[in-house]
Amino acid sequence: MQLDFLGDLKRTLRCGELRATDAGKTVTLMGWVNRRRDFGNLIFLDLRDRAGIAQIVFDKESNAGIHERASELRNEFVVAVTGTVKLRDAANVNKNMPTGEVEVIATELRLLNESRVPPFLPGDQAVTASEETRLKHRYLDLRRSEMQFNIELRHRVALAIRDYLNSQGFYEIETPYMTRSTPEGARDYLVPSRVHPGEFYALPQSPQIFKQILMISGFDRYFQIVRCFRDEDLRADRQPEFTQIDLEMSFPTEDTVFAVVEGFLGAAFKTAGYEIEKQFPRMSYDEAIRLYGIDKPDMRLPAMTDVREAFPLDVLQTLAADAELPVVAIRIPGVGELSRKERDEHKTLLSEKQSKAIKFFDDFKRLEKSWPDTVAKIKQLTGAAEGDLLVVVAAPQRTEIGDARKSRRQSEEVYKTAGQLRLALAQRYAARHKAFEGKQFKFLWVTDFPMFEWDEQDGRWNAAHHPFTSPHEQDMAKLGGGVAAARDINSALGDMRSRAYDVVLNGTELGSGSIRIHRQDVQSQIFEAIGMDLEEQKNRFGFFLEALQYGTPPHGGIALGLDRIVMILAGAPSLREVIPFPKTAAATDLMADAPTPVSETQLKELGIVVKK
């Protein structure tokens, strides 16, 4: 088919911008053929661009040549149309479209490009293609109005955040993408060095050390909307490369950091059309575990209640539950009457291991027959109303007796298992309680995380947040057990609380940060507590330990996942819906077909020998 050149033709406005006020004007529209409808001597052409769809009319009687040409147009062809904007007759107005009051009577048509028949039509109302097909032809998928909206939303959110942080005196400063591997936490993506065969850069998991060094350098308010890389297995809400809103401040307290985050989240949500609380509620880690059984509570549903006091000792004994461990009631409001079959399915919500660790009771009609007072008391303690689902979780018996730390660990297990059951039940009955519907945003700060957590695999304590997190002042004395304490599950390290905090939205961890260590001696002790002797410290973090010795100001910060924020604002089920070119669950790019093998020449240059 004969193609036309654009020549000096100028687009006057976007198709989707056409309005009744343009009536009488001559306009030039450019876009993709969304759909052609022939009707005898008339051709209706829906022309689409990022702003929307306009209807072009080709009339054979008034212009046979252009009508003939228009009949050759196919879906996704790129055209430029010049014509006169005309108000539609009342009968032909389409109220479902912003441009539905007008149409363009075409006087000139230029075909700028053809298109192969696409595997799916970007103009279709709903997604008709599988995700695999969409990802393979991502350029077509991104033409869909939903994706255009998501990407625009992402742009606006990032812009609002930049504006806000700029107004608060933050500089956006870039940090290297090719840096040093400091294998702690996630696996690194490595980049081989040609100049230094056998040596590697690492892509940053976060700009953590660089932003701390920027504080040492006197840039007291830094931020960066920055790509980070982690070579770990994917999930719906985890991509190997993702974008963080990363910030750091000198001389802050927790309050200072919280206020900045509350400020920019307010601006970001406002640009999407939502007002959120000026200040988010706060809760310590211990409280979160006790009330929700998880460190990222979903506040859209009520907390759990310890109902131990409702059970007289003899009842507990009959139920073979342990009085020293928590008895936790889960309440999901407005679920209504459950069938026997539905209640039977509750067992399947927990793993085998979890089921063994707890007992749960959800048949209150039966419990009520034997122990009416207990059930009445539980209802009172939980504030249960008619139609609320109540489940009581108890531990059968203590496995580790005597030691306060051991018993605390087991209590925590009960809370956590109950918390998982709570979430699983909430998910299971989401259609009935409706608490997850609509745009309801429940933010929360979780504070005072444990400094260390026990690493079962390595048999040592590990930094719960990261090893640059400051412990609480009053817990400093618990340090100093040296490398021996690092290997002892019962050492005082397990009691230490840190100045780490998470910002949580509807049960999703949006971001995580801390007040950092600014003293070299403390930093070194923390490294030691996670089993790193001086030699290893010097090898891996020598440059940083040295920098800390040159007048490091107290500092702290946070990093939030931009992708997750946009995902929640868009109401999307996965990060892939808000990332233009995402990876599949197997970390591949279906469109570009990455990763790929590389040539032997390339490998040779890098000094890499691959055994076949």
Next chain:
RNA sequence: GGGGUCGUAGUUCAGUUGGUUAGAACGCUGCCCUGUCACGGCAGAGGCCGCGGGUUCGAGUCCCGUCGACCCCGCCA
């Protein structure tokens, strides 16, 4: 690393206890229609049932392996 769901026309799917020539819808091609906008009517093309092996007289269907997509656990300081 482990568990689960899925893979059939360009696309999204159906396909009964294994049994003639593998279907539908949308899309695609051609013709018809002067007011469509999820247009309508008529006609048509389009398939190595992901790939490899096995069981069987016979496999889209059963078994084993493999590749790919998705979800979850582990992992993600």
